[in-house]
Amino acid sequence: xxxxxxxxxxxxxxxxxxxxxxxxxxxxxxxxxxxxxxxxxxxxxxxxxxxxxxxxxxxxxxxxxxxxxxxxxxxxxxxxxxxxxxxxxxxxxxxxxxxxxxxxxxxxxxxxxxxxxxxxxxxxxxxxxxxxxxxxxxxxxxxxxxxxxxxxxxxxxxxxxxxxxxxxxxxxxxxxxxxxxxxxxxxxxxxxxxxxxxxxxxxxxxxxxxxxxxxxxxxxxxxxxxxxxxxxxxxxxxxxxxxxxxxxxxxxxxxxxxxxxxxxxxxxxxxxxxxxxxxxxxxxxxxxxxxxxxxxxxxxxxxxxxxxxxxxxxxxxxxxxxxxxxxxxxxxxxxxxxxxxxxxxxxxxxxxxxxxxxxxxxxxxxxxxxxxxxxxxxxxxxxxxxxxxxxxxxxxxxxxxxxxxxxxxxxxxxxx
Numbered sequence: 001x002x003x004x005x006x007x008x009x010x011x012x013x014x015x016x017x018x019x020x021x022x023x024x025x026x027x028x029x030x031x032x033x034x035x036x037x038x039x040x041x042x043x044x045x046x047x048x049x050x051x052x053x054x055x056x057x058x059x060x061x062x063x064x065x066x067x068x069x070x071x072x073x074x075x076x077x078x079x080x081x082x083x084x085x086x087x088x089x090x091x092x093x094x095x096x097x098x099x100x101x102x103x104x105x106x107x108x109x110x111x112x113x114x115x116x117x118x119x120x121x122x123x124x125x126x127x128x129x130x131x132x133x134x135x136x137x138x139x140x141x142x143x144x145x146x147x148x149x150x151x152x153x154x155x156x157x158x159x160x161x162x163x164x165x166x167x168x169x170x171x172x173x174x175x176x177x178x179x180x181x182x183x184x185x186x187x188x189x190x191x192x193x194x195x196x197x198x199x200x201x202x203x204x205x206x207x208x209x210x211x212x213x214x215x216x217x218x219x220x221x222x223x224x225x226x227x228x229x230x231x232x233x234x235x236x237x238x239x240x241x242x243x244x245x246x247x248x249x250x251x252x253x254x255x256x257x258x259x260x261x262x263x264x265x266x267x268x269x270x271x272x273x274x275x276x277x278x279x280x281x282x283x284x285x286x287x288x289x290x291x292x293x294x295x296x297x298x299x300x301x302x303x304x305x306x307x308x309x310x311x312x313x314x315x316x317x318x319x320x321x322x323x324x325x326x327x328x329x330x331x332x333x334x335x336x337x338x339x340x341x342x343x344x345x346x347x348x349x350x351x352x353x354x355x356x357x358x359x360x361x362x363x364x365x366x367x368x369x370x371x372x373x374x375x376x377x378x379x380x381x382x383x384x385x386x387x388x389x390x391x392x393x394x395x396x397x398x399x400x401x402x403x404x405x406x407x408x409x410x411x412x413x414x415x416x
Contacts, residue, residue: 051076051410051412055414056407059406060073060074061088062403063392065088069089069394070089070093070269070394071090071091071099071100071393072089072391072392073099073101073269074086075390077310077314077388087099099269102389104268105308109299109369110368111303111367114319116222116229116241116353118324119245120225120352128232129159130159132160134155134156134158135157138231141154142196143169143203143224149206149207151207152203162221162228165216165218165350166212166213168208168209169207170203170207171202172219175205186295186296186372186373188260188262193259193297199220199223202218215337215350221302249314253307254305254307257296259297262295265306270290273290273374273395274395291373294373313379316379321385333353336356337349337350338350343401345357345405355367355369357405360409360413361409363382363383376391376404377389
């Protein structure tokens with residue numbers, strides 16, 4: 001299978017609630033709020049530690065101390081609901097405010113794709129969608145290319161290929177950048193952000209490859225997946241995600257912002273542009289543009305959700321434990337193809353809205369990443385019942401992104 005890279009890889013990187021055990025709240029070495037489960041601090045509880053918080057602290061601080069990212073946070077949760085949450089850096093440059101904790105909201109970007117994929121697979125479980133059926137069956141006349149994209153035909157593209165990014169469909173986000181110039185796609189402009197219009201921008205471009213013959217991470221696939229859910233259920237994908245996933249799991253801090261909503265509700269850290277840069281000789285940190293306010297309307301069901309580390313961990317716990325899908329559909333979700341991307345470790349692969357991320361201690365965790373200008377995250381669950389979510393509040397360079405992946409690896413491996 002040929003692997004095709006897309007500029008949209010920038011964006012890779014939009015029931016029962018576990019009861020958290022008592023925590024001790026202490027101040028870290030830089031006065032940063034750290035929540036440590038009492039079970040981790042040497043009580044009578046003989047369960048294994050959630051994670052090695054000292055190793056995790058060192059990995060997290062590397063992002064802010066060595067890489068000079070504004071803020072970083074990680075929450076690790078085990079199968080019993082015990083958590084460790086560590087923060088480093090600041091929530092707002094120049095304010096002196098410590099970085100927020102695991103209950104503060106952030107834009108989860110492409111982690112949203114896992115939610116959308118679950119909605120589609122629930123409909124597969126109900127017999128309303130066939131994974132290997134052509135998308136034309138459910139969206140007649142929609143997936144047909146125009147102009148340079150005339151070869152695109154929804155009769156030859158399956159639902160599975162859309163969820164797995166093997167459809168060959170081109171990316172629409174780059175077209176938004178070109179149309180909105182000098183504004184970038186996340187800067188609000190007066191234009192049509194309807195799913196049909198976004199998809200039409202992609203369909204006017206040549207296909208990346210014949211369906212099923214390559215892999216390319218493309219947001220167009222997941223805007224189409226949202227349209228598919230609406231066509232089958234008769235309800236907007238926002239409503240479906242809320243009724244089928246967010247509300248049943250009690251994810252009270254997870255929401256899809258309105259199209260004209262630029263801020264983040266409730267407690268949150270500021271997000272910043274710019275590669276990591278160290279302080280100057282006078283100790284001053286170079287200025288970064290504040291990107292806390294932006295529109296995510298162009299991402300639709302590919303990346304619009306806002307959530308918290310705590311909510312994301314509960315989502316991935318519910319998914320991995322079988323609360324959201326049948327065993328057959330979860331197995332389909334975890335059937336992967338190679339996802340070659342230089343910033344990911346060898347052996348990384350992609351299923352149906354899920355990344356398989358290899359771990360240094362053996363095995364893997366299953367989750368997704370999210371990458372927007374100003375915030376990058378990783379989230380997922382391993383096969384022991386442990387979950388972890390981490391994010392940083394700027395767009396990291398390649399080295400810093402590797403350090404973010406290393407932090408996730410420590411979260412899953414240090415307690416084994």
